[in-house]
C-alpha cells in the first residue's frame with residue numbers, strides 16, 4: 264500500500280463509518296425503516312477489497328451491504344435516498360437496505376437470504392470469461408453463510424471451471440445471536456477449500472493494510488486466470504446484528520480496547536507513523552466524510568416517494 | 582369461552598406456551614432452530630436441556646431434512662425456521678420429501694414434523710422478507726398449513742400441529758406477535774380443517790386469514806354503523822380448508838368478499854373463490870370479490886408497501902360494492 268492508496272482507503276472507510284452512524288440515527292427516528300444491518304467495525308474489508316477493483320469488476324453482497332456498495336463507488340446521495348425509500352434512490356426506493364444495486368459501478372446485487380448471492384458471483388465470472396474479459400467477480404458473505412449449501416456447491420463449481428471469482432468471507436464470529444462455535448466445528452473458513460486447490464488466506468480484518476496486501480495478492484492470481492480464491496477477514500461487528508438488537512448474547516468490547524482495534528483509527532495511526540498523511544490531512548478526510556453524509560441526507564429528503572405505477576410496471580423486465 | 586379459564590397473553594407467548602406444554606407432555610418433541618436457545622436462561626433450554634433444544638447452523642436443507650428423518654424415526658421435531666422465505670432454500674425437503682414419505686410408502690411411515698415460520702412482515706422489510714407465501718404450500722399433497730390469527734388459535738393450532746402425524750407448516754404472522762388476547766389455560770387444541778366465525782353477520786360473508794382477520798373485523802365495525810352486517814370467517818388452516826363453513830355462510834348472505842394478504846394468484850382467496858363458484862353458485866347474489874395484495878413483490882418504500890397491500894379501506898369499499 265502506498266500513500267495515495269492509504270489516503271483513498273481511509274477516505275472510503277470514513278465515508279462508510281459516517282454514513283452508517285447516520286443511518287443508525289435515521290433508523291431510530293424512523294426516516295429509514297425496516298431491517299437495517301450496519302457494518303461498523305468492518306469498513307477496512309470493504310474499502311481495501313473494493314479499492315483494488317475496477318468499475319467493471321463485479322461485486323455481490325448480502326444483508327450487511329452498505330459498506331460494499333459505497334466502497335465500490337455508488338454515489339452517497341442515491342444510496343442514502345434508497346435507504347430512505349425515495350424515488351431518487353439507487354433502486355428507486357423499491358429495494359432498500361438489503362437490496363442495493365449500482366450497475367454503473369459493478370454492484371450487481373445484494374440479498375437478504377444468507378448465501379443467496381454466492382452462486383450469482385460465479386455466473387458473472389463465467390460471463391466475463393466467455394466474453395474474453397479479464398474482469399473478476401467478488402462476493403462478500405458472512406461466516407454464517409459458509410454453512411449454507413450454496414457455499415459448498417459454489418466452491419466446487421468455481422474450482423471445477425476455474426472461474427475468476429474471489430470469495431470474501433467477513434468472519435465476525437457471529438451469525439445473528441449465535442457464536443460460530445454453535446454452528447460449526449471449523450474455526451477458519453480459509454481451511455475449508457484446500458481440497459479444491461483454491462488459494463486461501465485469513466487476515467485481520469481490522470488491519471486495512473493487511474487486507475489490502477492479501478487481497479491484492481489473491482486478486483492478481485484470479486485476474487491472471489488461475490481460478491478462484493478465498494479471503495477470510497476476521498472482523499468485529501460493533502453494533503448488534505440489526506439496528507434495535509438488544510445484543511445481550513455477547514460481551515461488549517471495552518471502549519479502550521476498541522480504540523486499539525477500530526480499523527479506521529488503526530489505519531489513521533499506521534498512516535501517520537509511515538508518513539502517508541499527516542494529522543491535518545486525516546482530520547480533513549474525516550470531516551469531509553461527515554459533511555458528505557449531511558449533504559446526502561438533505562438530497563434524499565428532497566427526493567419524492569416512488570409512485571404507485573411502479574408497483575405493477577416493475578414486475579416483469581419485458 | 583365459557584367454563585374455560587383464560588389468561589391474557591400475546592400471540593407469540595401463546596405459541597411458545599403450546600410448544601412448551603407439548604414438550605413437557607411428550608419427550609419425543611424436540612426443538613431445532615437457528616435462533617432458539619439464544620441464552621443460557623432460555624426457558625426451553627432450561628426446561629428441556631440442550632439435547633432436545635438444538636441450535637442449527639444456517640443450513641436449512643439439512644436442518645429440515647434432518648427433522649424429517651428424525652420424524653420418520655419416531656421424534657416429533659418442531660423446527661423454528663424464523664421466516665417463511667428461508668424455507669424456500671430447502672423447498673425439496675418441504676414439498677417433495679417430507680410431505681410424500683407417508684403416501685409413497687403406502688402408509689408404512691409417517692413424518693410428524695412442524696415447521697414454524699413467520700410471514701407478512703410488511704414493515705419495510707422489503708422484497709425477500711415480507712411475503713405471504715402460503716400459496717406455494719397450500720396445494721402440496723401431504724403438507725398441512727395453519728395460519729392463526731389470534732393468541733388462542735395460535736396456541737391451539739400449534740398444539741394440534743405437534744400432535745398431527747403429518748408435516749405441518751405453522752405460519753405465524755409477524756405483525757400479530759405482540760397482539761394480546763385471552764388464551765385458554767392448560768391443554769387447548771384447535772382442530773385442523775375447522776373454520777371459526779370470528780363475527781356473526783347476515784348481509785355479507787368476509788373470509789380472511791392472519792392479520793387480515795383483524796382488518797376485516799375493523800371494517801365490519803365501520804360497516805355496521807352503516808347498517809351492513811358482516812360475517813367474518815377465519816379458516817384457521819388452509820390445508821385442510823373448511824369450505825363447508827364458508828358455503829353455509831354464503832347460503833345465508835349470498836355475498837362473499839375474500840381478503841388475503843398474499844399475491845392474488847397465489848392466494849387462499851382464489852382457491853376459496855373457485856370452491857364457492859362451483860358449490861355455492863345458486864346462493865350467490867353478487868359476484869365474489871377478492872381483496873388481495875397485487876401480484877407484485879412488496880416494495881421497500883412505505884407508501885408503496887401500503888399501495889400493494891389490502892387494508893381496511895379496501896375491504897370496506899369491496900363490501901359496499903356488493904352489499
Ligand SMILES: Cc1ncc(C[n+]2csc(CCOP(=O)(O)OP(=O)(O)O)c2C)c(N)n1
Nearest residue numbers: 327375376377405406407408437438439667
Ligand atoms: C437462508 C437464510 N436463513 C436465515 C436467515 C436469517 N439470518 C439473517 S442474517 C443471519 C446471520 C448471518 O450471519 P453471517 O453470515 O455471519 O453474517 P453477519 O450477519 O455476521 O454479517 C441469519 C441467520 C437468512 N436471512 N437467510
Ligand SMILES: [Mg+2]
Nearest residue numbers: 405406435437
Ligand atoms: Mg457473521
